[in-house]
Amino acid sequence: LFLENVVTHPDFLSGNYDTSFIDTKPELFKFKPRRDRGTKLLNYIGHIIVNGYENLPKVEKKPHFEPPRIPKTSVSQPYPSGTKQILDREGAGGLVRWIQEQKKVLITDTTFRDAHQSLLATRVRTYDLVAIAEATSKLAPELFSIEMWGGATFDTSMRFLKESPWERLQLLREKIPNILFQMLLRGANAVGYTNYPDNVIREFVKASAENGIDVFRIFDSLNWLPGMQLAIEAVRETGKIAEAAICYTGDILDPSRTKYTLKYYIDLAKELEKAGAQILGIKDMAGLLKPYAAYELVRALKQEIGIPIHLHTHDTSGNGGAMLLKAIEAGVDIVDACVSSMSGLTSQPSLNALIAALERTERDTGLNLENYNKLADYWHDVRTYYQGFESEMKSSNTEVYIHEMPGGQYTNLEQQAKAVGLGGRWDEVKAMYATVNKLFGDIVKVTPSSKVVGDMALFMVQNNLDEHSIYEKGERLDFPDSVVQFFQGYLGQPPGGFPKRLQEIIVKGRECFTDRPGERLEPIDFAEVKKELEAKIGRTPSDLDVLSYIMYPQVFLDFEKSKKEYGDLSVLDTPTFFYGLRPGEETAVSIEKGKTLIIKLAGVGDLLPDGTRIVYFELNGQPREIRIRDHS
């Protein structure tokens, strides 16, 4: 209960007018000023103007941005029907049959998720996704699906952008009613970095399906089947599509790489089909699948399994487009690509280029290139807002064949390295990443196993350790938690098991196990957690809030705190969200249908002796002064 002031005191509320409690509790007379939405937003913008956005270096002047070019689609033009209607009408089985009848290669657009996860550290905001949603839906109704959720977006939307991943899903669903929505689900790790109890996976899948997800790409970060089975079942129970993925690592054409061979992948694919997968994903998260290897792999899989094949890659090496074409020649059913202005490098190959490459061929995508070029203009413009999150990487780079780092991790780990003061030693971190992989016995590296490798690489570079010193000094080293837990078996089992000697050095006598972590995790009592959360946040949380809290307890509480202090920040345009306003600049903020606030910055006062500054605004023409603590 929140004894904020006297009028909320239970004795007062109960009509007990013996007010003696007032004498002993003078703090009850502290009334917090009611903070309306406008004031909250002014507080946020003022804070950004004075202190900068916490995850970007502070800039003296807000950069100038042109408004993005949003393609004109007539509002009265009805939504063309698409794959979503096929699923709704004919069910998962019907949709799979439809895929198999297609001659054309089907396309998934990853711009809304993996492209910005890979290029911009997952920082693209709901505001910018929603702004282009309707146009995408109307200009590209031939898409198989739009990947727009899951992976790192769940965490980062709350952690860095202070917005709700669920609202993102709901808003986009409203604007895109015709194309299948696809998410990336990390098997028993859901959208987190650790295994969750079975009932959490079930509830999470159910809620995701209810709120708009149609295709679930399920993978396990060690290609460990027991880590995926439950998620596959849970998805099938919802009537949606379970796409289970093999994560590709190594090189099937290199005879010296004996662990991840063509046979290894085929066996795994067969097991996934048996486990209930309705589509087989090939998840080439680092872009290691080379063109001729892709041809071999797809051709063999087409012979060995009966379900459609969906290929995902990253263009880090520059071979991405060529690889997709070879896979298409070999008969792959669906491939992932993204809008050209968000493509290439650690992201997906260009969807525009792919449309052009296949035009007037047997496997023509059916998508309209001119339309996609309009979408590319929009993303070209919007991408500039996120320039502070761009990687140093300026060209494709075949060193990925050595470090094998997933595209979706690259910019995120780069940011992490900068945050711990290793920005200047990024080359060493990448080289160490490869060393750690060898040390760990050559594992599949994808979230969360890739994070473990990344944490270990940062740890080793920071402490000037090499492979030998790990064995020599390891007994005395305190390894990162993620590394210890990994070797205990919390993420499941890698093919061939853990290197024994290293495991002993790292776990230092702690318990290790080889069974499925979900089996030893107590089911979550959702009602109990809801009560606990209610006590913490002082309001009744929704079931979706409870799921967010279970996935990311502290991140969710911090997000909640931000909401209390600043209100709903997803309504701000992105330049204002990251950079505030320039003196004299004005922005219109639509806080609900029919309600717009006009916020103008008049000026910023000098630093006062108490460490604050007054920021002078106009809110709907009325002068407003906001006092902001200067953290510099």
Ligand code: 3PY
């Ligand atoms: C994720 O799990 O976020 C990934 O993108 C893995 O490739």
Ligand code: ZN
């Ligand atoms: Zn990816």
